[in-house]
Each structure stands twice: as C-alpha cells, then as structure tokens.
Amino acid sequence: MDGLHSTITLNNGVKMPRFGLGVWKTDNRTSRDSVAAAIKNGYLAIDTARQYGNEQGTGAGIKLGLEQAGLKRSDLFVTTKLYNGEQGDYDQVSRAFENQLKDLGLDYVDLYLMHWPVDKTYIESYHAMEKLYREGKVRAIGVSNFDNDRMEKLLEEAEVIPAVNQMEFNPTNQEREILAFDQSHDIEMTAWSPLGGGESLTNPVIDALAKKYDRSAAQIILRWEWQRDIVTVVKSTHEKRIIQNSQIFDFSLSDEDVQKINELDQGKRGLWYDDFQWHNPNGKVANGIDQWPDTRK
Ligand code: A2P
Numbered sequence: 001m002d003g004l005h006s007t008i009t010l011n012n013g014v015k016m017p018r019f020g021l022g023v024w025k026t027d028n029r030t031s032r033d034s035v036a037a038a039i040k041n042g043y044l045a046i047d048t049a050r051q052y053g054n055e056q057g058t059g060a061g062i063k064l065g066l067e068q069a070g071l072k073r074s075d076l077f078v079t080t081k082l083y084n085g086e087q088g089d090y091d092q093v094s095r096a097f098e099n100q101l102k103d104l105g106l107d108y109v110d111l112y113l114m115h116w117p118v119d120k121t122y123i124e125s126y127h128a129m130e131k132l133y134r135e136g137k138v139r140a141i142g143v144s145n146f147d148n149d150r151m152e153k154l155l156e157e158a159e160v161i162p163a164v165n166q167m168e169f170n171p172t173n174q175e176r177e178i179l180a181f182d183q184s185h186d187i188e189m190t191a192w193s194p195l196g197g198g199e200s201l202t203n204p205v206i207d208a209l210a211k212k213y214d215r216s217a218a219q220i221i222l223r224w225e226w227q228r229d230i231v232t233v234v235k236s237t238h239e240k241r242i243i244q245n246s247q248i249f250d251f252s253l254s255d256e257d258v259q260k261i262n263e264l265d266q267g268k269r270g271l272w273y274d275d276f277q278w279h280n281p282n283g284k285v286a287n288g289i290d291q292w293p294d295t296r297k
Helices: 028-040 055-069 090-104 122-134 148-157 176-184 196-202 204-213 217-227 239-246 255-262
Strands: 007-009 015-017 019-022 045-047 077-082 109-114 138-144 164-168 188-192 232-235
Touching: 019 028, 028 045, 028 055, 028 239, 045 055, 055 090, 077 090, 090 109, 090 122, 109 122, 109 164, 122 138, 122 148, 148 176, 164 176, 176 188, 188 232, 196 204, 196 217, 204 217, 204 255, 217 232, 217 239, 217 255
Parallel strands: 019 045, 019 232, 045 077, 077 109, 109 138, 138 164, 164 188
Antiparallel strands: 007 015
C-alpha cells in the first residue's frame, strides 16, 4: 500500500506507518488541534514525548481525530518517549510510563522511545523499557539520538534490540554513519526535524526543485525522504500544511534530483547536542532534567 497507509515492518514484526505527524514544542491546545486535523486528513502515526509537555493535548487530539475519522485506536500508531529526568530503575520508569499513558488517555503505546542516552542511566532505563515491552504495555521499544558508540554499548547489554533510533535527519544533516550502523543491526533509523527546523525550506537547490516539480519546498524534502526510505514524522500546526505535507505520493523525484539533495549533506547537527548529551544554556551537561535547550540555529 502506498501513501499514508504505507508501513515498514520493525525488527519485532510490528508494522509502523512510514509517514506521520510530530508535535515538538507545541502546547496542549495546539497539539490537540493538529493531531485531530492530521488524523482527520488520513495520518495514521502520531509522535509525541514527555519532554514536549503536550501528552494531554495529544491524547485529546487522538480521541477527537479517531471519532471524526471513524477509526479505532488500533488503526493508529502512537509513539511517545521516556523523559531524560525520569530515567532510572524499573519502578521509576514504569511510574513515568503509567503517567504518560494516563495523560494520553491510552492503555498502550505502539512505540516507546528513550528520548536521549543519559550516560549514567540509559542502560538501566533500557532494561526497564524491555520489561514494559515484555509485559505487553508497548508494542515496540527503541531509542532516539543514539550515536554509534552508545548504540554499540547498548547492544552489548540489551536483550531486545531497539526497533528504532529516531534521529535528526534532513537535507543538511543526513547522519550517514548512524544510518549505516543502524541498518546493519536491523534498527530502523527514523527522522525527526525532517524539514531541518525550516532551514532547508529556503535552500536554493530545494527551491529550484520546487519550481521544477511545481511543489512546495516542504513537499520536495518530504518526497526525498520518502524515496530515501526514511520513516518520517513532520510537524506542522497548520491544517493546510498538514494536508500539503501528506500530498507527496503523486509525483516522484528523478534519481538525479534525489542525488542533488543527497549532496546538500553537511553533517550539520544542532550544535547543542553534538556530543549527544543534554546541555544547559551554560554549556554544562545537565543530564536533561530541567531545560529545553532552545538554542538551535
Ligand atoms: P508550522 O507549525 O508553523 O507549520 P521540522 O519538521 O524540521 O522540525 O520543521 C518543522 C517546522 O517547519 C515547523 O516550524 C513548521 O511550522 C514548519 N512547516 C511544516 N510544514 C511546512 C510547510 N509545508 N511549509 C512551510 N513550513 C512548514
């Protein structure tokens, strides 16, 4: 099946939609509205996190969207993430998870990701997530923002191979080494910030392709990700853009044009997490409990 119904099969056999909506840095009300609008317009995957502070709104949007679209919970694929400050042993992580379920108004999530590898606690926390998985509370577990060294260490300890590693991925940051490593271990590297925080939208190469194909810059980037077989969640808080972003299944980029975008890679990761640890604005590793580092360029 093509389009919004298209899925990939994760390493544990669970099917995950290849295209979905993200709600990064969106308040509860906006999150509710954009999630409901996305589901109403055919999206089947929703991605949130404790860190975003909008699980209640996301849950309300899921409920509303499912009602409006006449769908069942099982038609939807919901991802959320363990907050850095709630990493720890099983008691700690399961308490955090139960609170997340409550806020989302759900009795399971499809994919539970560790948001960041907090060095002191990520192995213990991952074991706790494995237990949640074995208990059937989540259909798949995975991680996010794991570089290859930390992933290798995790794989040495893990009993359940992470299904997913969600990474920043966009034209100027293509994470080639992480993609190759994850693929070789049957881990699906998926994309956050597929539009590069908006920056790639103004890139002249993308702009020229937008004119050539008579599409928006966002559609060109998302279509490129689609043709690169990268599972994507894209954020927009505007229904028009939510719809536009999903209209990428009726055209294709030539191999040459895919290559042109491949060549935009600068390995340009957001500076504030270049060592994959969470930083306070003063630059000190904070292990993630307190701040959202809003210093992206
Ligand atoms: P908005 O919510 O106002 O639509 P990324 O996915 O890389 O994080 O980028 C998300 C940013 O791109 C958001 O700020 C979002 O803003 C914007 N965006 C999403 N879709 C589009 C679009 N089709 N055209 C222009 N900007 C978009």
